[in-house]
Amino acid sequence: MRRTMTEDGQPQVTITHTLSALHVQVSFETGNGVLKEAMDKETLMDVLPWFVVGAVIVITFIVEWFSRVAAIKRRYQVPGLNRESIKEGNLPRMVAAGSVHAFLEQLHAQFGPVASFWWGPRYCVSVCEQGAFEQYIFGVEHKPADIYQPLEHVFGSDCVFFTPESDVVARRNIYNISFYNQTSLERHFRCFQRVADEMLETLKHVTEDDHVATSDVMSSYAMKAVLYSLCGDTTLPDSDIRFLQQTSASICSLIEEMLLKPTSEERSALIRTEQEKIRDLLGDVVSDRKDHSPEADDKLFIDHVIDGEVPLSDLITYLLLGCYKTSNLLSWAVYYLCRHTDVQSKLHEEIQTILGDEHMTLASIPRLEYMQQVLNETMRRSALVPWTARVKAGPCLLGGYKVPGQTPVILALGIAGRNPEVFCEPEKFDPDRFSIENTQLQKPLSFVPFGFPGNRKCPADLFSFAHASVALVTILRNFRIKMVTEQDVKPMHGFVTIPSEEIWLTLLKR
Ligand code: HEM
Numbered sequence: 474m475r476r477t478m479t480e481d482g483q484p485q486v487t488i489t490h491t492l493s494a495l496h497v498q499v500s501f502e503t504g505n506g507v508l509k510e511a512m513d514k515e516t517l518m519d520v521l522p523w524f525v526v527g528a529v530i531v532i533t534f535i536v537e538w539f540s541r542v543a544a545i546k547r548r549y550q551v552p553g554l555n556r557e558s559i560k561e562g563n564l565p566r567m568v569a570a571g572s573v574h575a576f577l578e579q580l581h582a583q584f585g586p587v588a589s590f591w592w593g594p595r596y597c598v599s600v601c602e603q604g605a606f607e608q609y610i611f612g613v614e615h616k617p618a619d620i621y622q623p624l625e626h627v628f629g630s631d632c633v634f635f636t637p638e639s640d641v642v643a644r645r646n647i648y649n650i651s652f653y654n655q656t657s658l659e660r661h662f663r664c665f666q667r668v669a670d671e672m673l674e675t676l677k678h679v680t681e682d683d684h685v686a687t688s689d690v691m692s693s694y695a696m697k698a699v700l701y702s703l704c705g706d707t708t709l710p711d712s713d714i715r716f717l718q719q720t721s722a723s724i725c726s727l728i729e730e731m732l733l734k735p736t737s738e739e740r741s742a743l744i745r746t747e748q749e750k751i752r753d754l755l756g757d758v759v760s761d762r763k764d765h766s767p768e769a770d771d772k773l774f775i776d777h778v779i780d781g782e783v784p785l786s787d788l789i790t791y792l793l794l795g796c797y798k799t800s801n802l803l804s805w806a807v808y809y810l811c812r813h814t815d816v817q818s819k820l821h822e823e824i825q826t827i828l829g830d831e832h833m834t835l836a837s838i839p840r841l842e843y844m845q846q847v848l849n850e851t852m853r854r855s856a857l858v859p860w861t862a863r864v865k866a867g868p869c870l871l872g873g874y875k876v877p878g879q880t881p882v883i884l885a886l887g888i889a890g891r892n893p894e895v896f897c898e899p900e901k902f903d904p905d906r907f908s909i910e911n912t913q914l915q916k917p918l919s920f921v922p923f924g925f926p927g928n929r930k931c932p933a934d935l936f937s938f939a940h941a942s943v944a945l946v947t948i949l950r951n952f953r954i955k956m957v958t959e960q961d962v963k964p965m966h967g968f969v970t971i972p973s974e975e976i977w978l979t980l981l982k983r
Contacts, residue, residue: 551598551874553589554580562591568733572966574859577601577885587872595619597881598871599860601888603895605872606918609882610863610925614641617864617881623731626744627724628793629786641928647782648932651703651774660773661702661936662835665943668698673947679980684957687804687976692718694944695800699792702936703774705765707758717754718796720747725797729967751789759785795933798858799940801971805855806847806945808976809902811956816904820847821949833946835939844942846904852922854902856887856970858931861924886921887970895919952980 556562563576570576577599580588586602597620600609621634628634636644651657672694679685696718700707724747727740736744762775774791777783810817823843831837838844851857860883867878876882891899895915896906905911907920923931931937948954957977965973 549873549875551587551589551871551876552584553598554584554591556591560594562593562595564591564593564733567592572729572859573732573883574856574885574887574966574970577860577883577888581885581888585872587874592620592881595881596877597883598876599883599885600871601885602892603889603916603919606884606889606921606925609865609869609871610884610918610927612927613863613865613882614638614928615864615866616929617862620732620862620881620883623728623736626731626736626741627728627748628790629748629784631784632786632790634790644783644787645928645932647777650772651777652932652936656771658935658939659835662939662943664701665698665940666833668694668701669943669947671697672944673951676948676952676980681979681981683979685978685980687807687978688722688800688972691803691807691944692722692796692800695803695940696721696792696796698940698943699795699799703788703791703795704755704758705762705773705775708761709754709758713754717751717792720751721793721796722800723747725793725969726967726971732968748789751793752785755785755788755792759788791933795936798969799937801855801969802848802851802857802937802941803944804972804976805857805970806851806941807948807954807978808956808960808962808972809851809854810847810949811954811976811978813902814955816847816902817949817954819843820945821953824946824949828946828950833943838939838942841942841946842909843904844945845938846907847945848938848941849907849920849922850902850904853890853896853906853920854900855964856890856966857922858924858968859887859966859970860885861929863929884925886924887966890920890922892919948980951983953983955979955981 554563554566557565566579567573567576570579576590580590580599581601587598587600587605589596589598591597600606615638616634616636618635624632624634633644633648672690676685676690693715696714700709700714700717724744727744731740759775759779762773763779767773767776772780774783775788778785778788810820820843823841827840828837862881862883864879864881865876869876869878871882890896893899918925923934923937955978957979960974960976962976963973964970
């Protein structure tokens with residue numbers, strides 16, 4: 474390095490550096506900060522290859538660095554589908570799969586138990602295993618309103634599915650009074666028995682040559698039982714009850730379609746008309762009930778609506794959804810009992826042994842252990858309610874992956890019920906999987922047909938067991954049931970899984 478002065482008096486530094494064959498001479502004019510390179514042509518040609526090598530090394534380093542950062546990011550990103558378009562996400566694939574459940578089956582088969590996809594423009598994660606359920610679910614009590622948005626058309630924007638987080642506990646306390654309180658359960662039970670006796674009177678007139686449509690019998694029983702349990706004895710004529718029963722099936726079966734495709738104006742108008750009719754009808758039931766003031770500790774669900782503790786939309790939800798779920802649970806149970814005559818005989822034997830000629834009571838239900846096994850296996854095998862969903866405000870780790878805050882997480886209950894590591898030969902209908910000994914071998918949350926412990930679990934689990942048990946005891950005590958012809962009924966998965974065709978029965982008197 475040499476310090477000199479330029480002609481115009483500026484200080485100048487000259488660096489001469491020798492690198493084996495390379496000879497570079499660079500001059501800096503330091504006074505005005507301007508860099509001046511002095512390099513003769515020959516030297517440039519000597520230097521160029523070194524610049525190229527250097528540049529390649531630097532670029533390789535940068536690329537490698539970026540790809541490592543991306544790989545680390547990817548390692549933490551939930552594996553899954555890229556979206557097919559910004560607006561539709563993976564909806565075309567979901568539609569092609571035929572149902573949300575079938576789509577989730579494909580997704581998890583490809584990407585494992587924690588997988589991501591795009592529900593329209595919304596990034597979602599789905600989980601289908603006990604371990605992931607356990608990691609995610611505790612304390613998560615909010616439902617993703619945008620996923621459930623079609624239910625707004627069907628049940629109303631203030632129904633239980635859209636409960637604001639701040640109201641979850643207060644509303645749940647009301648549901649608990651209606652569904653878990655001992656007095657309420659006793660009253661529900663009496664209702665079920667009364668409606669089941671009515672059903673029996675009708676069935677007694679059926680001859681062995683008649684073909685009985687299972688869905689008709691079950692949905693009529695389910696609607697009357699839910700209606701009277703929630704609203705007390707109403708003066709609604711049979712034609713209105715039949716309207717509610719049919720609307721429950723028609724409207725609930727549309728939910729899946731609306732989850733997969735934007736609702737057409739025509740369809741929305743149809744649903745609006747049906748909803749208005751239901752609101753009018755239940756509005757009349759509410760007015761009638763207002764004349765009857767119950768004791769404070771003897772309120773029915775409808776009385777909580779009258780007192781403004783829960784909205785009318787909740788009554789509509791519980792009525793339509795409750796009827797739809799229980800009637801399909803019963804249809805599937807009857808179907809499996811017809812296909813597995815050994816199970817039907819064993820269940821009948823249990824009823825005879827435990828109840829003899831006695832009347833059934835609420836207290837009999839836990840004693841009917843095999844009945845509970847049959848109902849559990851029916852829900853598992855049919856994937857009756859195939860999924861539910863939750864959303865957490867903040868980010869979380871799930872199966873070692875990072876899930877951003879506000880991501881809807883689908884809990885694929887139906888797929889968990891088919892996990893061969895928990896349920897060997899999952900296609901087989903085998904109520905013994907749920908014997909006390911076998912259940913003890915299952916980890917908690919391996920089988921969750923009613924959802925997860927906490928304030929968003931199905932409030933009607935005990936109600937449904939009692940509801941379904943009363944119907945099956947009444948039928949099996951009086952008849953041997955068989956299908957008119959051996960039908961192989963496929964499931965039609967939706968918000969609730971229903972039989973894809975009518976199940977035709979013959980009733981043989983005992
Ligand atoms: C028949 C068998 C039934 C099954 C398998 C079933 C299953 C389920 C499941 C899986 C959930 C979601 C729970 C969660 O997210 O953790 C749920 C929620 C719900 N179920 Fe049921 N259910 C049944 C019967 C009923 C009945 C009879 C009623 C009404 C009388 C009912 C009313 C509801 C309501 C209102 C919710 C929403 C609760 C909330 O979001 O807070 N269910 N059910």
